[in-house]
Amino acid sequence: MARKKRGIPVHGWLNIDKPVGMSSAQVVGAVKRITNAQKAGHAGTLDPFATGILPIALGEATKTVGYIVSDVKDYRFTARWGQATITDDIEGTVVEQSEIRPDLQLIQDTIPSFQGTIRQRPPAYSAIKIDGKRAYKLAREGVDVDLPERDVEIYNLSLVRLIDSDQATFEVTCGKGTYIRSLARDFARKLGTVAHLTELRRTRVGPFLENDAISLDKLEKLWQCPAEFEALLPITTALDDIPAVAITETQAVRFRHGNDVATPNLADGIVCAMDGNSPIGIAKVEDERLFPIRVFNI
Structure with missing residues (x-):
């Protein structure tokens, strides 16, 4: 049972x-x-x-x-210059300090080098898995975590305001897999100093x-x-960028049982299959046939 x-x-x-x-x-x-x-x-x-x-x-x-x-995400974050922490954020202990504080002109001149496709190393204290175990758990156990660099997309990075000589607030629009803690860390290094995040707020996800x-x-x-x-x-809501394809009631019955159905004149690609006004699943169109990928049981 x-x-x-x-x-x-x-x-x-x-x-x-x-x-x-x-x-x-x-x-x-x-x-x-x-x-x-x-x-x-x-x-x-x-x-x-x-x-x-x-x-x-x-x-x-x-x-x-x-x-x-x-999907693309927007963040607003505040970086605290002159202090690097073990977690790259306010929750970690300070592991490095610097007396250098960047001025407005240097910050603005440096922003363009952090837009577009950039190389980024995720923080050791992250949820990335290493041999089946979260990186942050290994780091807490004292393991030297060295995550490989990867490409991430920064579509826009802008300075919102200089709070004082120690802190600055930025806004960023970025792609999948971007770590804002790493962005602040690397940006500070480029400025000749160190930093960590004191505030982080996500303002959009798709x-x-x-x-x-x-x-x-x-x-x-x-x-x-x-x-x-x-x-x-x-x-x-999550499928805004995926075309909706209407199918007949008979086809919907077959689709719900995991069977493919004929869809003449449809281009290949991922679609959302619709039974009237009701979504019934995510599907792949290939060679004018609709193949279920995920069926909604509603």
Whole structure:
């Protein structure tokens, strides 16, 4: 006999404004508790000291998480010059200091070299796995973690303001896999000094925007009447850039059972299969046939 799932079936996305001090996993746990959803997951980890956009997928929306993780993200961060920490952020102990403080002109002159495709080494204290174990766990155990450099995309980097001689706030638009802690660390080195992050806020993840985000406290208050809850976004929120393809009721039955269906005159590529106004899954079109990749059980 199959084990009965705990909770209720809830399908869609929540645009959560993560508070400082909570891990991404803790936020997912809080959302599950508030909504009593059977399944939940997040798209793109945020460090505990960071705040801002943390998209949470509920139910069948978890099958679309991969399409959000790859989306462009916006961040606002504050770098503290003259102190490097073991974690590259405010939570770590200081391991190096410098008396050098960059001026406005030097910062502005250096920004262009950190735009476009750049090489970046992730922080030792990161969630990247090494032989099946998280890098930050190895680092805490005293293991010398040396993660390889990789290419990341910085679409825009701009100085927001100089707070004082010790701190500056920036905004950045970047691609998948970019570590803002590493960006601040490397930027400071280029300026001839060292730095760590004192604040980090994510302001956009693909279609999820800061102005539309809700706090956990607000979610708890509004969820008292789920049927009228307007902040639950549709499963297709993560699929904005994927074409929708309508199929017939007969084809939809076959699709839901994992079978391919004929789709004449459609170009090859990834699409969202629709049964009327309802999304039924993510599919691949190849040689004028539609092959299910992920079927939504709703």
